[in-house]
Amino acid sequence: MSAQVLDGKSLAAQTESELLARVEKLKQKSGGKTPILATILVGDDPASATYVKMKGNACRRVGMDSLAVEMPSSTTTEELLAKIDELNSNPDVHGILLQHPVPPQVDERACFDAIALEKDVDGVTCLGFGRMAMGEDAYGCATPQGIMRMLDHYGVEIEGKHAVVVGRSPILGKPMAMMLLQKNATVTICHSRTRDLPALVAQADILVGAVGKPEFIKADWVKEGAVVVDAGYHPGGVGDIELSALTEKASAYTPVPGGVGPMTINTLIYQSVESGEKSLG
Numbered sequence: 001m002s003a004q005v006l007d008g009k010s011l012a013a014q015t016e017s018e019l020l021a022r023v024e025k026l027k028q029k030s031g032g033k034t035p036i037l038a039t040i041l042v043g044d045d046p047a048s049a050t051y052v053k054m055k056g057n058a059c060r061r062v063g064m065d066s067l068a069v070e071m072p073s074s075t076t077t078e079e080l081l082a083k084i085d086e087l088n089s090n091p092d093v094h095g096i097l098l099q100h101p102v103p104p105q106v107d108e109r110a111c112f113d114a115i116a117l118e119k120d121v122d123g124v125t126c127l128g129f130g131r132m133a134m135g136e137d138a139y140g141c142a143t144p145q146g147i148m149r150m151l152d153h154y155g156v157e158i159e160g161k162h163a164v165v166v167g168r169s170p171i172l173g174k175p176m177a178m179m180l181l182q183k184n185a186t187v188t189i190c191h192s193r194t195r196d197l198p199a200l201v202a203q204a205d206i207l208v209g210a211v212g213k214p215e216f217i218k219a220d221w222v223k224e225g226a227v228v229v230d231a232g233y234h235p236g237g238v239g240d241i242e243l244s245a246l247t248e249k250a251s252a253y254t255p256v257p258g259g260v261g262p263m264t265i266n267t268l269i270y271q272s273v274e275s276g277e278k279s280l281g
């Protein structure tokens with residue numbers, strides 16, 4: 001039997017029409033004000049510029065505004081911290097997105113953590129992560145939260161399942177593992193020093209590829225009937241998992257493109273609308 005496609009593109013589009021109505025309602029209630037997402041792009045990485053542009057466009061599609069901040073590749077940590085401080089104090093800004101990666105001289109963790117919790121709609125602060133991991137209220141990190149929203153939408157059962165997350169990055173693998181744990185999965189986190197990765201992947205009822213290497217996870221490692229989530233996107237339109245050979249073997253999978261990527265942006269926008277509602281509504 002062929003696998004169910006967990007279609008992030010269509011779910012994101014469907015959610016955008018709901019968000020458009022919510023923003024419209026907010027405008028009426030607040031005398032024409034809209035939620036505003038500040039996007040910060042540091043340096044000239046073309047892929048990052050594309051993603052930030054996509055985020056600005058998504059804001060406009062739901063009737064929100066974005067405030068695009070662009071800083072040169074010579075930016076220092078202090079300069080970026082000063083900009084984040086300014087945005088934290090700006091009452092018209094409801095969310096702040098600092099695009100990753102920043103140039104190497106910048107202390108990215110310090111800058112992420114400088115974002116005020118109530119404006120951390122991308123879910124990148126340690127405080128937000130800690131609160132989420134403890135089951136407290138916080139905006140989830142955009143990509144793993146987008147994956148959780150997609151699993152929920154498509155009715156994928158998580159409780160009691162063995163979830164294997166391959167990757168442990170601060171804005172993907174680690175929060176992904178905690179979110180799955182919060183939903184009562186039994187979670188294994190694998191990384192570059194994991195021994196016998198194929199054997200662990202083979203145990204996954206839910207497999208998340210978050211390793212950042214093209215087709216690193218091979219189709220023949222994957223258990224028959226697994227739910228396969230590919231959070232990678234690489235040139236040539238491939239993800240972290242050898243997906244082409246899985247369309248029959250998995251029970252469900254996220255395509256690349258059109259799976260996790262659109263849900264990342266949609267979750268950022270969703271959480272920005274929520275933040276706008278908290279302060280304008």
Ligand SMILES: Nc1nc2c(c(=O)[nH]1)N[C@@H](CN(C=O)c1ccc(C(=O)N[C@@H](CCC(=O)O)C(=O)O)cc1)CN2
Binds near residue numbers: 097101142257258261
């Ligand atoms: N501060 C952050 N930085 C980064 C994040 C993040 O969530 N927060 N994630 C990635 C990049 N990213 C968003 O920033 C991102 C990557 C890919 C996509 C996407 O929609 N991809 C499409 C295909 C791309 C295309 O058509 O050109 C897809 O998968 O269908 C969205 C967002 C790193 N940085």
